[in-house]
Amino acid sequence: MASRFVDRAVIHLTAGDGGNGCASVHREKFKPLGGPDGGNGGNGGDVTLVVDPSVHTLLDFHFRPHARAGNGKMGMGSNRNGAAGQPLEMRVPAGTVVFTEDGELVADLVNPGTRFVAAQGGRGGLGNAALASRARKAPGFALLGEPGESRNLVLELRSVADVGLLGFPSAGKSSLISVLSAAKPKIADYPFTTLVPNLGVITAGSTVYTMADVPGLIPGASEGRGLGLDFLRHIERCAVLVHVVDCATLEPGRDPVSDVDALEAELARYTPGLGGKLDERPRVVVLNKIDVPEAAELAEFVRADFEERGLRVFEVSTASRKGLRELSFALAEVVTAYREAQPVLEPEKIVLRPLAVDDTGFTVSPDPEEEGAFVVRGARPERWIRQTNFANDEAVGYLADRLNRLGVEDALAKRGAKPGSPVTIGDIQFEWEPSTPGAAVHLSGRGTDVRLERNDRVGAAERKEARRIRRDGPDEPEDGPDDEPAGLTDDLGEVWTGEDPADPEQDR
Known part of the structure; x- marks a missing residue:
């Protein structure tokens, strides 16, 4: 297989x-x-x-x-x-x-x-x-x-290659990489023989570099035609782009100059995903198949056109291996110059960015789906919601203390929240009830919180007092002068004690 x-x-x-x-x-x-x-x-x-x-x-x-x-x-x-x-x-x-x-x-x-x-x-x-x-x-x-x-x-x-081979189908890219390196791609005489990128390692003197054979490109490749759109990403990291031109093609309407122009137009339309610019990469033109007499004549004829554009041109034959040594050393020279021009990669520095003094770490905003409701967003409140077991009253009270210390309750009050207003944090929505700071909270039994208790049972002290009243009757109040009960309040809001404040004898 x-x-x-x-x-x-x-x-x-x-x-x-x-x-x-x-x-x-x-x-x-x-x-x-x-x-x-x-x-x-x-x-x-x-x-x-x-x-x-x-x-x-x-x-x-x-x-x-x-x-x-x-x-x-x-x-x-x-x-x-x-x-x-x-x-x-x-x-x-x-x-x-x-x-x-x-x-x-x-x-x-x-x-x-x-x-x-x-x-x-x-x-x-x-x-x-x-x-x-x-x-x-x-x-x-x-x-x-x-x-x-x-x-x-x-x-x-995206292949990490120094040299990327570009060209129309059957231009001889696979043959070129097979004779320059130990790579053994599939080679045949029909278009789109190469369905996957091939990678080869080439040694030229003391320089070792890699070469990628990109599947054949055609006009419209940047828009999805042919195989080019799937494999154009493999040329993004290349130090030099090599146009491999078939000088022995018999297709009407094609010539080396128009082939290069068509591929350059596709490269200009393609937007690299890594943010690089392909038009800044050096280019080399390889006129292939010069072992055919007609191809050699055509290569000699178009050579001047490419040189006028500032492109280096090499005439090669993968069949007779003519010009391959000069090409490999020239590519090694370009790759070395590209590597030396790249900035030196320094070890990544750890940068500590403390939070701003006024950064609370959360936001409070009105709920767009419910009138009078609010939504609290923030990494810490949402994480605390996920950590809380809402089946345990004491855990819910602990969550209320944490939110209060963070300032969520103050922020809700400033935004106009009223007791009973729906508040959503993460996946939980609850009715907001202002709580007391954690230090002043009196906790009852384990797993409970008095702020969440809704108990209408009569306490033991109240039951004891009720039994005493049923047994002895209510206490008789002690009457003062004029039968006024002691401790009553007069019309002026003063407490009546049974003494006349105007009587000077009472100071004795």
Whole structure:
């Protein structure tokens, strides 16, 4: 079975979910309540793309486009943290470019060993041991693990070659690369023999460079005609572009000059995805098949036209190998000059960009779909929503404290939110009720929060007082002078104590 060359693939990646934290209380003999000891959940595994020189195509991703990393394990009691999820490394060939589905460039992977985290694993949730504080000594809840990141990415392979061969079908590009290097492409006498790019390594003196054979281009290739649109991307990284011209063609209306002009027009219409400019790359013209007498005459005739344009021209024959040595050394000279002109790549510097003083990290805006509602957006509030177990009242109260400390409640009040206004954060919508700062919150039993309790039951003290009243009757108030009850308020708002403030004898 013949091998397949795949230079474009759409992959669906899912990183591992973080493990949930554990809510546990330490227990041993004579210490029934030894304090919280729930461990943290493990982080989910990342999905990472790694450049591997031994990989040459994207064939594996074509047949297996879905990939998922391992999930983190849940935390356990006795302060035991959960294990981290198994990361997933996916090997890609050098020259792989990563795009989003919308065409946005994400990463350009060229150097061997380069690593790119394509999907970030979710964070593990904190256990109740890590959530303990002076105000909350024994939390009855733990944080949930975050879900792993899911992304759909487009991988495109763009050959890392120094020399790119361009030409019409059957111009002799495959024959040229086969005699200059050890590459063995398929060669035949019909158009579009080459269906995939071929890559060869050439040694000229002390210079070693690579040459890519791009499948035949035709007019309209930049608009999707023929095979050119799929493989034009392989010339984006080339240091020099070589026009291989068939001087022995018998097709009417074709000549070497018009062939080069037609291909240059297609290159001008093609927009490189990496932002480079193909018109700035040096050009070389190779007049091929001069072993045919008519072709040799035509090559000699058109040579002056190309030289007037400032192009270097070489007359070669892949059959007799005439002019190949001069061509290989000339290309090595151009490639060396191009490499020396490139800026020196310096190690990437780590730049720390602290947040601005007035950057709150979230925004509050009116909900366009519901009148009187609001939407809170921000990495931290949305992450806290994902970490909260809404079946636990104390966890919900802890979330309210965090949002209040972040300033979400103040921002909602400034935007005109009223108690009971619908507020959406992430995937959760709730009715906003202003809360009290966490330091002033009095917590009741484990796993509960008094701010969320709606209990109409009569307390024990109230039941005891009711029994006393039924048994002894209500207390008789003590009457003062003129039978006025002590402690009543007069019309002026002053408290009546049974004494006349105008009587001087009462000071004694």
